[in-house]
Amino acid sequence: MGHLSGTASTAEAAPSPAQPHPWDHRVKCNETDADGRRIPTRYGNSEFGWNHFTHRHNIKKCRIVNEALSGNPDRDDNHGRLEYFGDAIRAGPNPAHVKYVVIVQYSRKTKDGKYDAGRGKKIGVINxxxxNQPNNKCPAWMNQ
Structure with missing residues (x-):
């Protein structure tokens, strides 16, 4: 289980394989988990990836995602879906503790087959x- 800390990884661009469904394959951030899996967070679209969860769930910093990914998966369905749990802790006069989840599709294609990362690549973070937050939306203090 990761604890919120660290710095954001730099983005990298890669050529896009032909896609039957439009999505932004570019990588926003990268992290390697404790088992050596290199996990990208792609920009994606409104269905998955950075463009999905940054707006819907108010996660706007790579360090939030990367901190959870830096450990071992907390759940593994043995079909490419991994879940990593994290804790965000705010100290000070108004302390708070929030648990969060990062879901990864560690395979070339999404489970429904709609999206393909390309040969030798992984879809990465999907959500x-x-x-225990309204609409699963993270508090603003996590993004500071």
């Missing part, structure tokens, strides 16, 4: 959200 991230806070638990």
């Amino acid at each position: 991230a959200f806070c638990r």
